[in-house]
Amino acid sequence: GAVVSQHPSWVICKSGTSVKIECRSLDFQATTMFWYRQFPKQSLMLMATSNEGSKATYEQGVEKDKFLINHASLTLSTLTVTSAHPEDSSFYICSANIREHEQYFGPGTRLTVT
């Protein structure tokens, strides 16, 4: 089956610094990737839709200047959390579509901001 990877799997950073998370589709090309955030014991919250070669579409309430998304190629999207704060600590998950109804998730990145 399709494989989506994320790197790093977990990261600890100090408040005020920036963190970049990579999402790669390993055996298929993904024109669209999605970034989700999940707080403990809560469901997935869509943050943004990342389209290759164009600007990401952010969900309401998500600061686009804080969560920078770059989809530079058909196999790579990156999420950069800028000036991270402790409240940004969360589980960040990317996913990619092969077809409209087949979405595959990366393993997730656990971010802890101290």
Next chain:
Amino acid sequence: GQNIDQPTEMTATEGAIVQINCTYQTSGFNGLFWYQQHAGEAPTFLSYNVLDGLEEKGRFSSFLSRSKGYSYLLLKELQMKDSASYLCAVSDSNYQLIWGAGTKLIIKP
């Protein structure tokens, strides 16, 4: 508004059968998904239904009734490793996934 409802938690016994229900109200419908998520891990795809009826895949089956806005995930011959959260998600008219809060399934020996 758009809404997905599923029970918060269920408990079942190893070897038994459990049915997890999901009801939805969305703007448009382009299919319903079930995902399994173990604690601390990303969701994994279980099933996709776009037409009414039952889809069987090994120990797991998923049912859909579009007229009732209702689906269920049926797990047979439960194993301890089935302890996880089960997420129901609906693809709306824009093919955006609307997620339920998930059902935590606890399997007891």
